[in-house]
Amino acid sequence: MKISQEELIDDLVNRTHKILNEAEELKELSEKALQWRQAPESWSVLECLEHLNLYGQFYLPEITKRLNSAKASKPNQIFKSGLLGNYFALSMLPKEKLNTMNTFKNMNPIHSTLGKDVIDEFILQQKKMLSLLEACRKIDLNKTKTSISISSFIKLKLGDTLRVVIFHNQRHMVQIDGVRFLIPSTKDSHLKLKSMRI
Numbered sequence: 001m002k003i004s005q006e007e008l009i010d011d012l013v014n015r016t017h018k019i020l021n022e023a024e025e026l027k028e029l030s031e032k033a034l035q036w037r038q039a040p041e042s043w044s045v046l047e048c049l050e051h052l053n054l055y056g057q058f059y060l061p062e063i064t065k066r067l068n069s070a071k072a073s074k075p076n077q078i079f080k081s082g083l084l085g086n087y088f089a090l091s092m093l094p095k096e097k098l099n100t101m102n103t104f105k106n107m108n109p110i111h112s113t114l115g116k117d118v119i120d121e122f123i124l125q126q127k128k129m130l131s132l133l134e135a136c137r138k139i140d141l142n143k144t145k146t147s148i149s150i151s152s153f154i155k156l157k158l159g160d161t162l163r164v165v166i167f168h169n170q171r172h173m174v175q176i177d178g179v180r181f182l183i184p185s186t187k188d189s190h191l192k193l194k195s196m197r198i
Contacts, residue, residue, distance in 0.1 A: 001081040005141055008079050008159060012166050013133050019169050020126040023049070026119050026176070029183075034116065036183045043110060045179050048172045049122045050109035056125040058149045059165045063132050066146045066158060070139045079141050085160025088148075092167035094174040107149075129166070136162070 026034065026045060034045045043051070081089070141159035148154050148161070156164070 001086050003079055004077060005075055005079045005159070006077075006137070008141070008163075009133055009136055012162055013130060015166050015170060016126055016129050016133065019166075019173055020123060020130075022173050022176075023119060023123050023126065027116065029180075030185075031116055033183050033185055034119075035114070036179070038179065038182055041110065043175070043179070044114075045176050046114040046116075046118045047109045047112065048176045048179065049118050050112060050114055051107060052169055052172055053118060053121050053125060054107050054109065055149060055165065055168065056122070056129075059146075059161065060125060060128050060132070062146050063158070063161065063165075066144055067132065067135050067139065070144045074140070075138065076140045076142050079157075079159045081160055081163075082157050084154070085156040085164070088156070089160055089163035089167055092164055092171050094167075094171045126169075133162070 026049075029045070037044045037047075136158065139158075141162075142157055144158040145155040146158055146161045148156055148164075
């Protein structure tokens with residue numbers, strides 16, 4: 001994939017703003033609704049968000065560290081995705097019918113005791129991501145690389161890492177939307193909200 005660096009960052013900023021707005025809406029739900037699950041092994045809304053928070057706790061400091069140590073250079077006008085990075089990013093994009101993906105045990109928050117503070121942390125993480133995206137405008141997203149959560153030996157171009165994290169966030173926001181639709185007490189309000197968005 002080839003895209004102008006500015007266009008890529010603008011796209012990721014827009015996606016993150018949308019994620020942030022959707023997270024703010026979740027604060028209006030009761031804690032009981034946020035903890036509801038369709039089946040014993042299904043994630044609740046809060047568990048979906050905590051899963052994203054756990055990844056954010058790795059990636060946000062990692063991206064910050066790489067930005068701080070990036071050599072001063074003129075940003076490349078074109079970002080060219082790496083083969084592995086592009087594969088990871090595209091696999092995270094939400095599809096019409098979400099495919100099931102295995103989650104590492106340490107990133108699976110199922111049956112954890114969670115409250116609304118999970119939403120607050122997620123919102124703070126999205127604001128931090130927006131700040132990092134702006135800082136990315138001053139460096140070369142091709143040359144700056146990051147480690148990934150599954151292996152310190154694999155390095156991705158920063159542009160790809162940003163796509164992976166933000167697409168992953170989007171994927172689970174779609175999952176959250178599906179969970180919200182099924183919560184008995186919120187079905188009607190959810191449908192009303194959907195109709196207003198059309």
